[in-house]
Amino acid sequence: MAKETGWVTRWPERISYGLSDAADNLVFQMMTTYLLFFYTDVYGLSASAVAILFVVARVADVAESFIIGVMIDHTHSKFGKSRPFFLWYAFPYVVFAVLTFITPNFSYSGKVAWAYFTYLGLGFLYTAVNLPITSILPTLSQNSRELTLLGVIRQFFGSSVQIIVAVFTLPLVALFGKGNQQTGFLGTIILFGVISLILILNTFIHVRERYANPTIAHQPLKTVLAMIRHNQPWIVISVSIFMYWLVTSIKNQTTIYYFKYVIGNENLVPLANSFTFTSLIGVLLIMRITETQSKKRTMMSGILTAFIGQAVIAAGVYLDNIPTLFGGIFINSIGNGIIIGLVSIMIADTIRYGVSMGVQAEGILASTDDFGVNFGLGIGGLITAGLFHVSGYVANHNQNAATITMIDVNYVWIPLVIYAGMYFVMRLYDEQRILDEIKG
Structure with a gap:
């Protein structure tokens, strides 16, 4: 059974590890927040076509997460099991990110085919550079507090970039496009992609896998x-990870539609998204709260905070009060910061628990993170696009009453139900079982 040992990593490695998530989120957050809008309102695809694409992509991602996990667990390299993936897949990942936002002048069927080729390729390569961030964590140290610190650093940088992308994407699109959103989105993803490539390679250079047991590692x-x-x-x-990314997908993708078609001012989107900076408060609170509370209780506190914030958002929507709405985003984001900040840390604990059972399979066990991300985003995208299609959504036109109602349901009520479900699921988490083994 694994014993607690001293702190091993130093700040250059900690920062480089954290920047890996920042690198991935430059592309990932743009994809989750704006790709549905890009496909429907910029590229010209129908909501139903995008819904089908998202279903196909998520089915593929389910398999891809598992495949990448198996690839990691069967990698024999002088760099380790997870670390080589940063080197091998960084450049292809960035290339496909750019291709996804290129708008070739094809026929409609050609546009659909291009969207499938680029989006499915991007999904596979995202998994290849993102899953190793989680799988490498338990090999960096065997000290629980240090693993928590590393997870917090990772999510601090990841959340920071999520906020940057959410706030600055549309202004950058306007800057690069000068009225042409196709050019604007392309210029923005090229900028984000170059930065992402540099940061991923920096992670490869500075992190080290230290703790592996060759007899049970493969x-x-x-x-x-x-x-x-x-x-x-x-x-x-x-x-729980699946449910978190399901609610995140539904909310993020609906935000721009809510402000464009319900409020009538899409220029408020960057301002609304700026209030998500409080997720950083939630991330930073993890180190403090876990000094006295278990990770399970800390996670449940985050879910409850997110639920309360979502309820305040509901009040803002139905009272037609923008300050109240922004206040709800403020509170909700604190809870989300706690939730997502703990995810990789708790997965690392389950990996260490697996080691106590004689199996070191960080690749496959960590694949649940990317599986949850991809499956949650896919189902969320399907729900959003599918409901828009059923309600009669027409891009760049005044929406009918059914579509306005559907936007409100997506933005308010579905997230409330999912947060409540997450809370009761997390009550089943048996943290004591892990502690008994890894500290035994």
Whole structure:
């Protein structure tokens, strides 16, 4: 059984590890927040076509997360198991990010085919550079507080970039495009892509895998799956991750539609998104709260805070009061910061728990993070695009009453239900089982 050891990493490595998530989020956040809008209102695809694309992509991503996890667990390299993926896949990832926002003058069917090719390729390559961020964490140190610190640093940078992308994307689109959103989106993703490439390669250079047991590091898949069936905490955190990204997808993708078609002022989107900076407060609170509370209780506090914030958002929407709405975003983002900041840390604990059962499978166990991200985003995109299609949404026109109602449902009520569900799922997380083993 693993014993607690001293702090190992130093600040250059900690910062470089954290910047890996910042690098991925430059592209990822633009994709999750603006790609649906880009496809429907800029590229000219129908909401139904985008809904089908998102379903296909998420089915592919389910398989891809598992495949990349298996690839990591079967990688034999002088750099380790997870670290080489930063080097191998950084450049292709950035190339496909740029291709996704190129708008070739094809026929409609050609445009759909281009969207499938670029978006599916981007999904695979995102998994290839993002999953190793989670899988490498438990190999950096065996000290629980240091793993928590590393997870907090990662999410601090990741959340910071999410805010930057949410706030500055549309102004950058306007700057680069000068009235042409196609040119503007392309210029913005090229800028984000170049920065992302530099940061991913920086992570490869500075991080090191230290803790691996060669005798259990490359177990047969049958053995790994047998361990997973008995890793109850991993199952619970996997479901929670899916639910978090489901609610995030639905809210993020609906935000621009809400302000454009319900409020009638899409220029408020950057201002509204600026209030999500409080997610950084939630991330930073993790180190303080976990000094006296378990990670499970800390996570549940984050979910409850997010729920309360979402309720305030509902009040702002139905009272037609923008300050109240912004206040709800402020509170909700604090809770979201706690939730997402703890995810990789708690996955690392389930990986260490797996080691206590004789299986070091950080690749496959960490794949639940990207699986949850991809599956949650896909189902969220399907729900959003599908409901818009059913309600009669027409891009760049005044919307009918059914579509306005559907936007409100997506922006307010579905997230409230999901947050409530997350809270009760997390109650099932058996943290004591992990502590008994990794500290035994």
